[in-house]
Amino acid sequence: MTDQAPPAGETNVASGEALVRMAGVNKHFGDLHVLRDIDLEVAKGEVVVVLGPSGSGKSTLCRTINRLETYESGTITIDGQPLPEEGAELAKLRADVGMVFQSFNLFAHKTILQNVTLGPIKARKIGKAEAEQRAMDLLKRVGVQEQAEKYPAQLSGGQQQRVAIARSLAMRPKVMLFDEPTSALDPEMINEVLDVMAGLAKDGMTMIVVTHEMGFARRAADRVVFMADGQILEQQAPEEFFANPRSDRAKDFLSKILTH
Amino acid sequence: MSSLFSDYQIWTALWATVKLTLISAVGSLIVGTIVATLRLSPVGVLRFVGTSYVNIFRNTPLTLIILSCSFVLYIQLGISLADSADPKFADVNGFRLAAVGMTVYHATYVCEALRSGFNTIPIGQAEAARSIGLTFSQTMREIILPQAFRGAVVPLGNTLIALTKNTTVAVTISVYELSGVLKTVTERDPGLLNLAFMVVGAFFILLTLPMGVGLGWLGKRVAVKR
Numbered sequence A: 001m002t003d004q005a006p007p008a009g010e011t012n013v014a015s016g017e018a019l020v021r022m023a024g025v026n027k028h029f030g031d032l033h034v035l036r037d038i039d040l041e042v043a044k045g046e047v048v049v050v051l052g053p054s055g056s057g058k059s060t061l062c063r064t065i066n067r068l069e070t071y072e073s074g075t076i077t078i079d080g081q082p083l084p085e086e087g088a089e090l091a092k093l094r095a096d097v098g099m100v101f102q103s104f105n106l107f108a109h110k111t112i113l114q115n116v117t118l119g120p121i122k123a124r125k126i127g128k129a130e131a132e133q134r135a136m137d138l139l140k141r142v143g144v145q146e147q148a149e150k151y152p153a154q155l156s157g158g159q160q161q162r163v164a165i166a167r168s169l170a171m172r173p174k175v176m177l178f179d180e181p182t183s184a185l186d187p188e189m190i191n192e193v194l195d196v197m198a199g200l201a202k203d204g205m206t207m208i209v210v211t212h213e214m215g216f217a218r219r220a221a222d223r224v225v226f227m228a229d230g231q232i233l234e235q236q237a238p239e240e241f242f243a244n245p246r247s248d249r250a251k252d253f254l255s256k257i258l259t260h
Numbered sequence B: 001m002s003s004l005f006s007d008y009q010i011w012t013a014l015w016a017t018v019k020l021t022l023i024s025a026v027g028s029l030i031v032g033t034i035v036a037t038l039r040l041s042p043v044g045v046l047r048f049v050g051t052s053y054v055n056i057f058r059n060t061p062l063t064l065i066i067l068s069c070s071f072v073l074y075i076q077l078g079i080s081l082a083d084s085a086d087p088k089f090a091d092v093n094g095f096r097l098a099a100v101g102m103t104v105y106h107a108t109y110v111c112e113a114l115r116s117g118f119n120t121i122p123i124g125q126a127e128a129a130r131s132i133g134l135t136f137s138q139t140m141r142e143i144i145l146p147q148a149f150r151g152a153v154v155p156l157g158n159t160l161i162a163l164t165k166n167t168t169v170a171v172t173i174s175v176y177e178l179s180g181v182l183k184t185v186t187e188r189d190p191g192l193l194n195l196a197f198m199v200v201g202a203f204f205i206l207l208t209l210p211m212g213v214g215l216g217w218l219g220k221r222v223a224v225k226r
Ligand SMILES: Nc1ncnc2c1ncn2[C@@H]1O[C@H](COP(=O)(O)OP(=O)(O)OP(=O)(O)O)[C@@H](O)[C@H]1O
Pocket: A029, A032, A034, A052, A053, A054, A055, A056, A057, A058, A059, A060, A061
């Protein structure tokens, strides 16, 4: 990790104020009520880890924040602005919200460098030379600068995920969403990705992280949000949550996770 | 043999076939790509337009489409595609009308080939593109279409081969391409027919065989590794 200014983009809200605000958000998949009256505020610079059993709606929560999923009621604002409907406005807002997927989703027909420069060039209209310069800095930051001319399929999973993080960072996002970024990785590669994420957290990036890595939650999270059946059941500081979970669902969940 | 070549303008006919193939191929690639994009559009009306286009033109015989280009577009509606002062007006106009018909028809196959290419692309590719702030058209241009073309080289190649052979339908509106030679020989000198059929057949094989081999090779070369 090199010494660098924090990678986050400029925001309207000041440090400590709510950057992401969800109020009364509801979503269904057909008859299935996957998000129930979600109220969640994430302050600028805060790192929130979302925990919960499979199917509890964690991915859907992440995906509604940048509107990869629609929702039926409630409001979501990012940096004081409500989420727009489809169209150019929405694309602009998405550029401010980084997203890292479980399956990396690097653009398979583009080189690593092109993966990282595409967004800045197309969505931010930055010149190619400058975009490449910044991309190389970011690739160095996540430790894959040697792979810049390769294609995604030639990299290990851990390297691909670090490139995916660099690709998001290249947009100078206001907030980053991570949906189980290490679940598809071989165990020996998990830490290299978590270390990059912990570095971002330390540099003041606002982050919402869905993960089963309890070590990361303890180490890097300011707050743990526990979800079950589409609801947020608890929100606490990590030490408090792991030591004294209040709901039965959380106790049950932790007993299952922590015994392996 | 030599009289076949000298009296029936075989080289001119071959050139017409090649030209009609190339122009219709480029035309149907463009129109087919647009129709395929319509079919993926988030706007329902556009999807409907795309689907209707394919359903109508793919299910109409090519001969009917080519004939209606001449009879409906030109003779009924008076739409001509060449300069009426041109001494070769009839030839040029007929050729261009045939190219339009070929394009309209084969675009449906290009569209369907591209759709098979779309199916090779994981949904996460488009989601990642949207999540870095690309618009729908940027996502199509930068991510979806390039991968779809790479995944669709072989079906696109099959369409090109079919298109090449289908140029023979243009004779129905008097375009002098290779099958026009056969028509004229039949009328004027049936004794030459066997030879004419062999020569024209050989030309088509010479045109299509390299296409199949070349595109098979290209398909492997540009395949997207996942
Ligand atoms: N596209 C979809 N269509 C229909 N149902 C869906 C869809 N996506 C998710 N679901 C359902 O919505 C519920 C919440 O899914 P979600 O993926 O948000 O859960 P999760 O908490 O991320 O689970 P996991 O830990 O397994 O990733 C699940 O019951 C899931 O089956």
